[in-house]
Amino acid sequence: MKKLYIIIVFVFGSFATQAQDFDLYLEAGASDANKLLENYFAPAFKGFGYGLNGGWLNTAKPHKSLGFDITISTSLARVPDSDLLFSFVNSDYSNIQLRNGSSADIPTFFGPRTNPDNLPELVVNPGTTEEFRFTAVQGFDIEEEFQLNAVPAVMGQLGIGLFKNTELKIRWTPELEIDDEGSSFKLIGFGVLHDVKQWIPGLKLVPIDLSAFVGYTSMTTEYVIDANPSNVQKGVFDVNGLVIQAMVSKQLSILTLYGGVGFNSSTTNLTLQGDYDTGTIDLPNDPIDFNFSTSSPRATVGFRLKLAVLTIHADYTLQEYNLITAGVGLSVR
Amino acid sequence: MKLKLFTLLLGVVLLAGSCDEQEFGFNVSKEVALEIPVAYEVDEVIASLGLNPPATEERLVLGEVDAFSDALSDAQDLGEIVLNSIAYEITDVSTAEETPLDELTISVEAGNQIIELIALDGSLRNVPKTNIALTQVQLDALINELSATGNDLNTIVNIDFQQSPSEDIQLNINMFFDITLKIRQSLN
Numbered sequence: 001m002k003k004l005y006i007i008i009v010f011v012f013g014s015f016a017t018q019a020q021d022f023d024l025y026l027e028a029g030a031s032d033a034n035k036l037l038e039n040y041f042a043p044a045f046k047g048f049g050y051g052l053n054g055g056w057l058n059t060a061k062p063h064k065s066l067g068f069d070i071t072i073s074t075s076l077a078r079v080p081d082s083d084l085l086f087s088f089v090n091s092d093y094s095n096i097q098l099r100n101g102s103s104a105d106i107p108t109f110f111g112p113r114t115n116p117d118n119l120p121e122l123v124v125n126p127g128t129t130e131e132f133r134f135t136a137v138q139g140f141d142i143e144e145e146f147q148l149n150a151v152p153a154v155m156g157q158l159g160i161g162l163f164k165n166t167e168l169k170i171r172w173t174p175e176l177e178i179d180d181e182g183s184s185f186k187l188i189g190f191g192v193l194h195d196v197k198q199w200i201p202g203l204k205l206v207p208i209d210l211s212a213f214v215g216y217t218s219m220t221t222e223y224v225i226d227a228n229p230s231n232v233q234k235g236v237f238d239v240n241g242l243v244i245q246a247m248v249s250k251q252l253s254i255l256t257l258y259g260g261v262g263f264n265s266s267t268t269n270l271t272l273q274g275d276y277d278t279g280t281i282d283l284p285n286d287p288i289d290f291n292f293s294t295s296s297p298r299a300t301v302g303f304r305l306k307l308a309v310l311t312i313h314a315d316y317t318l319q320e321y322n323l324i325t326a327g328v329g330l331s332v333r
Numbered sequence: 334m335k336l337k338l339f340t341l342l343l344g345v346v347l348l349a350g351s352c353d354e355q356e357f358g359f360n361v362s363k364e365v366a367l368e369i370p371v372a373y374e375v376d377e378v379i380a381s382l383g384l385n386p387p388a389t390e391e392r393l394v395l396g397e398v399d400a401f402s403d404a405l406s407d408a409q410d411l412g413e414i415v416l417n418s419i420a421y422e423i424t425d426v427s428t429a430e431e432t433p434l435d436e437l438t439i440s441v442e443a444g445n446q447i448i449e450l451i452a453l454d455g456s457l458r459n460v461p462k463t464n465i466a467l468t469q470v471q472l473d474a475l476i477n478e479l480s481a482t483g484n485d486l487n488t489i490v491n492i493d494f495q496q497s498p499s500e501d502i503q504l505n506i507n508m509f510f511d512i513t514l515k516i517r518q519s520l521n
Contacts, residue, residue: 116359133362320376 049266063161067333111139146333165195233274252314
């Protein structure tokens with residue numbers, strides 16, 4: 001069967017530079033494999049969702065009419081220690097059980113690279129002639145590798161000043177063909193930043209900028225594993241993020257200090273589409289279907305330096321997966 | 334699935350790319366069951382004379398059973414093979430066949446040494462699945478033979494009755510080999 005790890009590698013790029021054969025999971029049946037893999041990869045998917053919502057703003061002051069900026073930001077969503085392990089509970093699974101005990105904490109993708117001899121053993125198809133055992137998958141110990149347990153996301157966007165101190169932000173790529181098999185990537189996002197200070201009597205003279213922002217981003221990646229028309233096998237990675245935020249900023253010469261509070265949410269879906277054959281069990285069509293949802297209040301503080309039209313910014317966001325963001329841009333008006 | 338799992342393991346791919354050398358891996362285990370059918374034919378002459386019949390020997394070459402040898406040989410390229418335990422059971426012995434034994438032994442022939450696994454006395458009888466106590470040296474010798482290319486590991490069942498049974502006897506001896514394959518890959 002085509003290897004799921006291809007999808008995983010593709011989705012996580014540099015993160016998944018090592019991958020294991022997840023066929024073993026599929027031997028437990030699609031339902032159990034989904035649960036197990038979903039728990040294993042949850043921090044990566046959640047982190048990416050939070051990262052997608054980063055990088056929207058570096059000031060509360062919208063552009064003047066026809067002013068614009070082009071900004072590129074990189075965000076790192078830190079995986080909390082509580083998500084380095086997940087609890088495997090026998091009653092959650094049908095065809096896979098712990099060999100000893102009824103529950104155990106086992107590593108997620110970001111978890112420790114524990115020696116397999118010391119990891120809990122899982123029994124697949126217990127009590128049948130198909131029974132076999134394997135140790136829980138090691139974590140990739142990302143912190144050990146990269147000194148930080150974090151999921152990266154890179155975003156580029158255009159901001160355009162409209163009217164009434166309102167700015168439209170656009171994230172967009174055309175549908176990009178990644179390879180000859182039909183793999184593709186597309187991104188679209190919109191945001192609106194509006195100066196609310198102008199509508200609040202008495203605030204007009206206060207020397208700060210105060211705005212409200214709402215932004216939505218949607219990213220879809222399709223990776224074609226096998227383009228055979230009779231059975232197209234592909235992985236589809238779909239992420240949607242929404243952020244609503246109140247922003248305040250104060251410009252001091254070339255330095256702008258900014259901060260905000262708000263709320264963000266994301267939904268992430270990974271599907272493995274097509275027919276697959278493990279050789280021993282029948283899998284349904286589209287055997288893998290992961291869904292992750294996140295939502296969290298957020299509070300951001302940061303600064304921006306503006307040198308003529310060049311901007312450099314960095315900020316830190318407190319939320320379920322804390323986010324550090326840095327970026328550069330060109331800003332006019 | 335039999336040894337399908339070992340075949341699956343051949344598909345294990347570890348992509349290298351980390352900054353420093355680290356070990357990545359997992360263990361896969363399976364209890365492989367092998368059935369040894371034993372057929373004892375009564376010698377009419379010995380039976381009629383009431384003599385002590387000669388011992389009967391059945392041999393099963395494990396390397397020829399169920400791709401056992403091939404799978405293990407292939408798997409050995411992926412990691413270390415560990416024989417965790419061996420168990421046996423005796424089935425299909427009817428009450429009428431419970432004949433007094435001088436001895437029933439099950440041994441394995443690993444290379445040029447014979448390792449006795451079981452020595453059963455009393456009467457021939459059904460035995461539920463029972464672990465066989467082996468030393469680590471014996472286990473290592475067995476797994477080395479099992480995983481060697483072109484292995485010649487034989488299981489030898491020897492049945493010696495005190496007196497000839499009244500009719501032919503057919504029974505099954507099931508051997509269970511619990512094996513772990515430790516996949517390890519150093520990533521550079």
